[in-house]
Amino acid sequence: MESPEPEAGLSAVVELAEASRSGDRRATARLLSLVERGGALADEVASATQAHVGGAHVVGITGAPGSGKSTITNSLTTLLSEAGQQPAVLAVDPSSPLTGGAILGDRVRMNGASDAGVFIRSMATRGHAGGLALAASGAVRVLDAAGFDPVVIETVGVGQVEVDVTDAADTTIVVVAPGWGDAVQANKAGLLEVADLFVVNKADRPGATDARRDLELMLDLSTVTGRAGFERPSITMTTATEGDGIGELATAVAGHLDLLSQGVELDRRREKRRIAEVRAHLEHLLVGAADEMLASEGLQPVRASESPMMVARRLAGQLLD
Ligand SMILES: Nc1nc2c(ncn2[C@@H]2O[C@H](COP(=O)(O)OP(=O)(O)O)[C@@H](O)[C@H]2O)c(=O)[nH]1
Ligand SMILES: [Mg+2]
Incomplete structure (x- = not known):
């Protein structure tokens, strides 16, 4: 470190x-x-x-633990690096405490990319003032400004915070593996709505075509057609451990950026992202100021006769003065 x-x-x-x-x-x-x-x-x-900032294509890769995100990230960035691009990886994994095994495992799975010159950084999720999503956005900005392109964020798609991290991406890839109703779980976790591209990984395993069918069905049933109704996500089958389908995935990722860049969608997404970031910072600042005010000696006594809401209004008035 x-x-x-x-x-x-x-x-x-x-x-x-x-x-x-x-x-x-x-x-x-x-x-x-x-x-x-x-x-x-x-x-x-x-x-x-x-x-x-603004030169990098920011690509999010999310999905359940064990679906193969790190292996895909490794193969994809190795391929891009060998093709002359300068990829960087930001691995955000809530199941990885700073010294835990998951990051070590990820390190092993990222060896190839590391050897190919890909810049790799892990980010633990505990203890970020202002929240993980903000810290991840800040880190992406550093990598973007450093000239890396694309910047790939790997994050586990389990909780809202992790899904929020995908907001930092121009293109979001959702990975599912065959079996155990992975596609259904992804749907429940809200990942269908954030997907620009789907990957069914572990195509060497039984059930891969079923997983693909499940995804197609869910896309048919849902009114969702990509983020913000942009377009129906494509589905790429991969066996990341063998590198199978990774070239096709690279083409799909580049194709998605082209599509975004043709119209106003790329700018629209980035503008939305900036506003969301401003909002998160604002919230952080206001909450900090409120905590400070409540802890301060000079606070006017909070009378029992005043409702909590009335006290809050009075203090908000002072805060925003
Ligand atoms: N059979 C098979 N195993 C894979 C494939 N991709 C990844 N794995 C294995 O699945 C496990 C989890 O992979 P990992 O990339 O760490 O998943 P993550 O938790 O989503 O990042 C590892 O043991 C990988 O070697 C694949 O395409 N086929
Ligand atoms: Mg991983």
Whole structure:
């Protein structure tokens, strides 16, 4: 783990951002550590990188644990790297405590990509001031500004927070594996609505064509036609361990970006994302200010005769003054 220099100040952040842009991966790693840590320096990192974001295609890969996300990410980014692109991976896994086994397992599965020169960073999900989705967005911005393209975010699609992380992506891939009603589970977890592309991985296993059929059926039944009614997601069959179908997936991913770029959809999604980020920051700031106010000595006594709502209104008036 990289740890930020304790004396890192504002000018140091600007220098790091410049070094990162010229390809210094240690500088990029240190910027990411600052973002993860949050606080004033994370804000500086956001400011220092802002002018250079927007060049990367941000791709989210989500799905149940064990469906093969890391293996797909490894094969896909290796392929793209060998084709001359500069992919980076941000692995966000709530089942991975900082020192836990899952990240180690992911490391092993990402060996190929690592050897191919793919920049890989894991992000643990605990203890992020302002929330994981914000920290992930900040990290994506750092990687984007550093010149990586695409930036691939791998996240487990289990809870709302993890699904929120997919909001940071231009293109979201939902992975399902055969068996155990994986497609149905994905539907329940709200993943059908966020999918731009589906992957049925482990196509070497029995039940893969059934999983595909289940997905097709659910897409037929739902009114969903891709995010924001954009278009019906395609389904790619892969055996990620063998690299089968990964070329086809790469084509589908690039095709989706083309589609987004043809009209206003890419800009629309990014604008929506910016507003969501502003909202999350605003909420964080307001909650922080409210907590501070409630903890302060100078708070006017909260009278029992006043309803909690009346107190809140009075304090909100002071807060926004
Ligand atoms: N048979 C088979 N196993 C696979 C395939 N893709 C991944 N796996 C295995 O499934 C397990 C979970 O894969 P992983 O990529 O860690 O899944 P994640 O939790 O979604 O990131 C690992 O043991 C992989 O080797 C595949 O296409 N076929
Ligand atoms: Mg994984």
